[in-house]
Amino acid sequence: MDLHLKRSEISNLKSEISITGSKSETNRLLLLQALYPNLTLENTSNSDDSEVMLKVLKDFHLPSSNSKLFDIHHAGTAMRFLTAYFAIQEGNEVVLTGSSRMKERPIQILVNALNQLGAEISYVENEGFPPIKIKGKKITKNKVSLPANVSSQYISALLLIAPKLENGLELTLEGEITSVPYIKMTLALLNEIGVETSFEKNIIKVNPKPNTQNPIPLTIESDWSSASYWYSIVALSEIGTEITLSSYKENSLQGDAILVEIYKNFGVETIFKENSILLRKIENFQLPASNFQLNLQNSPDIAQTIAVTCFGLGFECHFTGLHTLKIKETDRLEALKNELTKLGAEVSITNDSLTILSSKGINENVSIATYQDHRMAMAFAPLALKVPIIIENAEVVSKSYPTFWDDLKKIGFLF
CATH class of the missing domain: 3.65.10.10 (Enolpyruvate transferase domain)
Structure with missing residues (x-):
């Protein structure tokens, strides 16, 4: 049209x-809600990206085969965040794919970081690009490094799953950091749900946090x-x-x-x-x-x-x-x-x-x-x-x- x-x-x-609510905040909080079901969200984004994120997370938890294919279309945030999310879903195997443009958008930096932590992610078509196959694992390693000038979504993807890792995460960013506000947004949202974090010089630390039953209501700006x-x-x-x-x-x-x-x-x-x-x-x-x-x-x-x-x-x-x-x-x-x-x-x-x-x-x-x-x-x-x-x-x-x-x-x- x-x-x-x-x-x-x-x-x-x-x-x-x-x-409506921030797409950036919504997508982060949808992933955290999937990890911590006691979160309740108000004023969520009505964007396609957030709708895709929500649908994939809901469909993943439907009772069916442990092997699933999810198409996230053009949603770059969803591709990065869900890659990290599925990497820690023990015993589950998924394939994440997307539009023709999504298959041209690099994801190797995030995949390498997750694999270094102990994840099992491989490429279905072209090395370094979606679609990717993810076999969910229990991750116990807690230290990894990334170039600091990459998309902040790679960094946020790791930070969002960090409190569910057995030993938390220590992430070292090498070089000059890009998009600091988006990293700080992720850390602030983690803090809002009770996760302890620190960001000193180029090192970010996120402590593990177990599930709790107390409801945590959050309104998205x-x-x-x-x-x-x-x-x-x-x-x-x-x-x-x-x-x-x-x-x-x-x-x-x-x-x-x-x-x-x-x-x-x-x-x-x-x-x-x-x-x-x-x-x-x-x-x-x-x-x-x-x-x-x-x-x-x-x-x-x-x-x-x-x-x-x-x-x-x-x-x-x-x-x-x-x-x-x-x-x-x-x-x-x-x-x-x-x-x-x-x-x-x-x-x-x-x-x-x-x-x-x-x-x-x-x-x-x-x-x-x-x-x-x-x-x-x-x-x-x-x-x-x-x-x-x-x-x-x-x-x-x-x-x-x-x-x-x-x-x-x-x-x-x-x-």
Whole structure:
């Protein structure tokens, strides 16, 4: 389904949007709930990724054969977390597979780490990539090392199963650490359910925790990555626009809450209220110098949104810390270069950076390829405030934000 977004003007200057729970928090807590059934969860994400995670965990525990095949489609988080989960399910054998793109996304670093701990995981097709066969084992080893600049999901996958290991886990991260906020989120969630952890220099320790009967209720904060598109909309809109988003808190566990600080540069003020945030366009705001620079190493998932915002506002920018974007749903650096160039931008990329050099305006009615990547679709949509734009395969947003297009209609976007 392709969507033709006409040049839109926000007809309702004061709008309220409710966004479901963080996909990142939800997927971590779904795995922990499978390990510790006394957890109860509120405000879980309605994203495809979380639905896939929940379905696989439920289906695994249905009474049937001990040998099972699970297809997690495009859900990268589910692939990483479930690989670790199934590695410790003693006496069970499963095969994890996914979409054609998932079979191109590396998993060898995580598999090697689990196998070093005593797991038994092998490759069904291509070495280093899904599908993988996992034979559940009791793991007693408790020390392993990983390169520190890999996807934080590899690290979080190990940390999430650590309290169920007989001797816990001591994980050494070698080199400069990427995406520290996501690691800290995982550790904070472990702490919330009573697991003792420490993170000193490059060594993370997680103590074992037995099951308990006492119920632990947890409410999941709404997704800050999903909020990023609303920040972009306010930045590209007229003075007077106010959008309220719920449910958010000031002391967020999510690294993408850095949006509050980043979007001050683009004229967006964030006001925290009880259980919500108000985004407001600042009057008489002066945009930053055209050589705006930003290191997004700790929050790469919002890079696409910020890049499109800069382009829409018409100034040059340079982003670094983006090396993990090449192994996401698509190579997001190449995808951004391709689509921004079609719109009239001059773009250059390296293995870990993106620079938007200049543009002579924004080309109209450009068809944006989304590469089976939900964030490509949503990041480019706010440009409809400037020019008509076509979003290809718009249904891909269901991966993380199924009601996105409905929410845009609510505030006056035209389709």
